[in-house]
Amino acid sequence: MPQDRIRNFSIIAHIDHGKSTLADRILELTHAVSQREMRDQVLDTMDLERERGITIKAQAVRVNWKGYQLNLIDTPGHVDFTYEVSRSLQACEGALLVVDAAQGTQAQTLANAYLAIENDLEIVPVVNKIDLPQADPSAAAAELADLIGDTPEHVLRISAKTGEGVEDVLDAIIGRVHAPAGDQVAPARALIFDSSYDQYRGVVAFVRVVDGTFSQREPLRAMAQGTRFEAEELGFFSPTMRSSGSLSAGEVGYVITGLKDVSKLRVGDTLTSERRSATEPLPGYKDVKPMVFAGLFPTDSDDYPELRDALERLKLNDAALFYEPETSQALGFGFRCGFLGLLHMEIVRERLEREFDLDLLVTAPNVAYRVQPPNGEWHEVHTPSDMPAEVEEVEEPYIKASIIVPKEYVGAVMELNNERRGRFDHLEYLSEDRVHLTYELPLAEIVLDYYDQLKSRTRGYASFDYDVIGFRPGKLVRVDILVGGEPVDALSLVLHRDSAYERGRALVERLREEIPRQMFDVPIQAAIGSRVIARETVKAKRKDVLAKCYGGDISRKRKLLERQKAGKKRMKQVGMVEVPQEAFLAVLNLSGERK
Amino acid sequence: MSGARHLYVHLPFCAHRCGYCDFVTLVGRSEQHGGYVDALLAELRLERELLATEVETVFVGGGTPTFTEPHALARLLSSLPDAEEKTVEANPETVTPGLAALLQEQGVNRVSLGAQSFRPHLLATLERVAQPDTVRRAFYHLRDAGFDNISLDLIYGIPGQTASDLDADLDAALALGPEHLSCYELEAKPGTRFTHAHGAELALQADAMEMYFEVVVERLTGAGYRWYETANFCRAPSLPHGPDLRSQHNLAYWRGRDYLGVGIGAVSTIDGTRWTNTPRLAPYIAALGSGERPPREHEPLPDATRARERLMLGLRLDEPLELVGSSDAVDADALARMERLGLVRVRRSSSVGAHIALTPRGRLLGGGVTAELLA
Numbered sequence: 001m002p003q004d005r006i007r008n009f010s011i012i013a014h015i016d017h018g019k020s021t022l023a024d025r026i027l028e029l030t031h032a033v034s035q036r037e038m039r040d041q042v043l044d045t046m047d048l049e050r051e052r053g054i055t056i057k058a059q060a061v062r063v064n065w066k067g068y069q070l071n072l073i074d075t076p077g078h079v080d081f082t083y084e085v086s087r088s089l090q091a092c093e094g095a096l097l098v099v100d101a102a103q104g105t106q107a108q109t110l111a112n113a114y115l116a117i118e119n120d121l122e123i124v125p126v127v128n129k130i131d132l133p134q135a136d137p138s139a140a141a142a143e144l145a146d147l148i149g150d151t152p153e154h155v156l157r158i159s160a161k162t163g164e165g166v167e168d169v170l171d172a173i174i175g176r177v178h179a180p181a182g183d184q185v186a187p188a189r190a191l192i193f194d195s196s197y198d199q200y201r202g203v204v205a206f207v208r209v210v211d212g213t214f215s216q217r218e219p220l221r222a223m224a225q226g227t228r229f230e231a232e233e234l235g236f237f238s239p240t241m242r243s244s245g246s247l248s249a250g251e252v253g254y255v256i257t258g259l260k261d262v263s264k265l266r267v268g269d270t271l272t273s274e275r276r277s278a279t280e281p282l283p284g285y286k287d288v289k290p291m292v293f294a295g296l297f298p299t300d301s302d303d304y305p306e307l308r309d310a311l312e313r314l315k316l317n318d319a320a321l322f323y324e325p326e327t328s329q330a331l332g333f334g335f336r337c338g339f340l341g342l343l344h345m346e347i348v349r350e351r352l353e354r355e356f357d358l359d360l361l362v363t364a365p366n367v368a369y370r371v372q373p374p375n376g377e378w379h380e381v382h383t384p385s386d387m388p389a390e391v392e393e394v395e396e397p398y399i400k401a402s403i404i405v406p407k408e409y410v411g412a413v414m415e416l417n418n419e420r421r422g423r424f425d426h427l428e429y430l431s432e433d434r435v436h437l438t439y440e441l442p443l444a445e446i447v448l449d450y451y452d453q454l455k456s457r458t459r460g461y462a463s464f465d466y467d468v469i470g471f472r473p474g475k476l477v478r479v480d481i482l483v484g485g486e487p488v489d490a491l492s493l494v495l496h497r498d499s500a501y502e503r504g505r506a507l508v509e510r511l512r513e514e515i516p517r518q519m520f521d522v523p524i525q526a527a528i529g530s531r532v533i534a535r536e537t538v539k540a541k542r543k544d545v546l547a548k549c550y551g552g553d554i555s556r557k558r559k560l561l562e563r564q565k566a567g568k569k570r571m572k573q574v575g576m577v578e579v580p581q582e583a584f585l586a587v588l589n590l591s592g593e594r595k
Numbered sequence: 596m597s598g599a600r601h602l603y604v605h606l607p608f609c610a611h612r613c614g615y616c617d618f619v620t621l622v623g624r625s626e627q628h629g630g631y632v633d634a635l636l637a638e639l640r641l642e643r644e645l646l647a648t649e650v651e652t653v654f655v656g657g658g659t660p661t662f663t664e665p666h667a668l669a670r671l672l673s674s675l676p677d678a679e680e681k682t683v684e685a686n687p688e689t690v691t692p693g694l695a696a697l698l699q700e701q702g703v704n705r706v707s708l709g710a711q712s713f714r715p716h717l718l719a720t721l722e723r724v725a726q727p728d729t730v731r732r733a734f735y736h737l738r739d740a741g742f743d744n745i746s747l748d749l750i751y752g753i754p755g756q757t758a759s760d761l762d763a764d765l766d767a768a769l770a771l772g773p774e775h776l777s778c779y780e781l782e783a784k785p786g787t788r789f790t791h792a793h794g795a796e797l798a799l800q801a802d803a804m805e806m807y808f809e810v811v812v813e814r815l816t817g818a819g820y821r822w823y824e825t826a827n828f829c830r831a832p833s834l835p836h837g838p839d840l841r842s843q844h845n846l847a848y849w850r851g852r853d854y855l856g857v858g859i860g861a862v863s864t865i866d867g868t869r870w871t872n873t874p875r876l877a878p879y880i881a882a883l884g885s886g887e888r889p890p891r892e893h894e895p896l897p898d899a900t901r902a903r904e905r906l907m908l909g910l911r912l913d914e915p916l917e918l919v920g921s922s923d924a925v926d927a928d929a930l931a932r933m934e935r936l937g938l939v940r941v942r943r944s945s946s947v948g949a950h951i952a953l954t955p956r957g958r959l960l961g962g963g964v965t966a967e968l969l970a
């Protein structure tokens with residue numbers, strides 16, 4: 001296919017604004033699949049791919065329309081994967097920006113629109129769901145045009161559900177989006193915009209060839225990481241996998257690498273040929289670092305090996321997931337895991353519980369801190385209990401939060417952000433009713449319950465997105481929780497100095513309620529270094545006897561005590577104190593719930 | 596094996612089933628009392644060889660043994676083997692001068708009187724028929740008939756019981772000067788009518804009543820009683836070789852001795868096996884009527900289990916427990932921990948094995964401490 005007959009595009013939309021329906025309709029219209037096959041082939045791809053012995057989800061589908069080759073590139077759907085989204089967008093020349101005619105622009109629409117603009121994409125604005133009774137296509141079109149600096153007349157109005165206007169969308173892609181501009185004869189270069197892992201074929205890279213041509217069996221190299229391998233198979237999805245023997249400048253497809261480690265081939269890296277190597281990689285590669293950390297412990301310590309295996313397997317498909325063994329005296333053996341963000345953490349946790357049937361205890365998440373001890377080197381700390389007691393300086397990650405709300409909730413959002421050490425950045429009216437707010441906030445302030453709070457204080461109307469903007473110094477202290485004089489590692493927290501007292505006291509009070517009374521007084525303290533900032537006492541039991549025990553009920557009483565003993569064995573031992581796991585759970589949950 | 600030296604006889608009949616009771620009891624059924632006693636005696640004959648020739652203690656419990664129709668009761672008592680201690684449980688409202696005389700004539704030398712409380716409103720809550728004066732009268736009838744070993748049962752932790760109610764109950768009990776007192780904290784057992792009616796209230800009072808056990812122990816030991824078992828107190832002998840007023844029958848349980856139990860729901864523990872008779876009257880009478888043993892559930896008691904039981908039971912007493920046989924039953928780490936906390940005293944000696952005993956505070960926490968110590 002000549003390069004000027006190729007168009008590469010993606011669809012960007014807020015969740016539920018109709019991205020996948022539109023994609024399905026495009027496949028149907030271009031006869032990539034028949035209407036009857038829709039269900040069988042597209043929606044049920046997993047089964048189909050399983051038949052082929054390969055379990056890779058198509059990240060890019062090739063279709064033909066009026067003599068043009070269109071490549072639809074999928075983008076990851078949520079905020080934690082901004083970098084991955086930006087790489088997917090970099091593989092395109094254009095993007096369909098889809099907005100729900102009833103809901104209008106949302107935070108994710110904005111975030112992705114800005115990303116597309118940054119990547120110099122031609123944006124084709126689309127208002128979807130015009131068939132809905134509550135749709136207001138004109139208002140949505142006006143808002144959308146305003147956002148991207150276009151005219152409302154230029155905004156397409158469609159219903160992906162009924163198919164109305166979808167042909168115009170395809171025509172607009174051909175008419176408005178530029179053809180790829182690569183050099184066919186230059187040394188081959190391709191951008192890896194996604195990757196996947198198959199247990200038989202190894203790592204499968206999704207690429208956009210920028211210059212030159214790649215061929216099957218050719219030795220290749222990933223330029224940033226230096227990984228070398230042979231292209232076992234090249235091809236594209238249409239919508240099932242089709243081997244093509246080669247991929248040339250402008251084209252989008254897959255490379256089966258045979259590599260067994262997904263972290264050897266990172267999104268954003270540039271592939272080149274070993275025989276005739278490019279000298280310059282494509283711009284923009286970043287080594288993505290986890291920003292949010294949490295301890296994952298099996299509720300049943302016997303499940304530790306299962307958890308380890310499950311994390312190993314997840315990691316194959318998720319290069320951004322980080323984990324290392326962690327031992328907590330309170331929670332036993334587990335792993336400290338690093339995530340790109342909260343949603344990433346939720347996804348991993350859900351997959352571990354659902355796909356691997358594990359029962360997990362997840363500690364309150366914390367962020368990565370950069371720490372400089374007195375006379376020491378700067379380093380990163382991922383666990384509050386690793387924070388040195390004395391520090392010269394601490395830095396924490398900051399984000400830029402982008403929030404869209406109906407104007408009556410602006411006050412509520414500002415109040416929330418002020419409580420969370422937010423710094424106001426910008427306020428702008430998107431329309432008469434809707435306001436776009438940006439704030440700079442410490443990431444630590446949103447990792448717990450920010451999103452829930454935002455939703456509840458705006459009755460669910462707010463939409464939220466964020467970007468990590470770097471590390472900044474903070475007045476941060478480590479607060480330790482001591483039970484019976486022993487620090488409980490899993491409960492240590494890094495807090496802002498101003499909220500340390502209040503949060504420490506809340507934790508200590510909650511623990512007092514949760515720790516059962518023992519045979520001795522148990523002091524519970526919150527301390528910064530050696531300074532105790534809050535203290536409660538679990539009073540010793542005064543009485544614990546079986547009222548009576550005679551010949552008729554010796555067996556029953558014995559079993560009662562044996563059960564009690566077994567229960568004690570399940571308790572976590574902190575020094576002399578027996579603490580039920582539920583107590584830790586309750587407290588860890590609390591750290592998310594502010595009063 | 597020389598046979599069990601302790602016999603328990605169950606008389607399940609009651610005039611009324613109290614809400615908090617979870618024993619095997621039957622209300623009324625006076626026409627069946629005679630038939631039941633026949634069956635009891637038949638079971639006793641069937642199992643006679645399990646008993647030693649010399650029986651040390653007999654305990655007739657219930658139910659309300661003294662509610663049993665008098666002829667049937669007399670026939671039963673006259674057929675029981677002789678023993679040094681022969682106890683019958685009695686409810687105050689059933690104790691008449693006639694009944695006291697009957698017991699005396701039949702060789703009963705100890706009566707355990709279910710007083711429970713001397714406060715009318717608390718007796719009502721417990722659904723007891725007796726009034727405070729009924730309890731006192733019953734006590735004096737027994738004294739008048741010549742009983743010099745009377746035990747009173749008291750219950751504390753009753754819904755609505757204030758600290759001064761408890762004091763008043765202890766005053767009233769002490770005023771009678773019983774040889775022996777059993778003081779039980781009310782147990783709201785799941786599934787009983789009582790728990791249904793008062794469970795929530797009891798849970799609310801739990802903190803306020805936590806001190807009652809200590810109060811009971813302090814008051815009774817202060818009045819010269821020996822706190823010889825978790826819930827049991829007896830008058831200390833005034834002379835060095837005076838009578839031992841502990842319940843000898845119950846001591847046998849707490850020392851892990853073998854015992855034979857007859858009657859519905861009765862439990863026996865002999866030669867490493869424990870069995871429980873059917874709690875149902877009809878199958879019990881039918882089986883024994885045709886010369887068969889009643890339906891039973893058997894539980895093997897391997898040495899390890901017996902050792903654990905000896906630990907559990909022995910730690911209820913105020914005498915040191917020798918660890919020889921039960922050392923495997925003890926969690927050594929827990930023992931060291933409990934010793935450090937001042938809850939257990941360990942006496943180690945090279946000639947005999949180690950002895951352990953709970954300290955006074957350890958005894959207040961005896962259930963928890965025992966659970967810790969179990970290996």
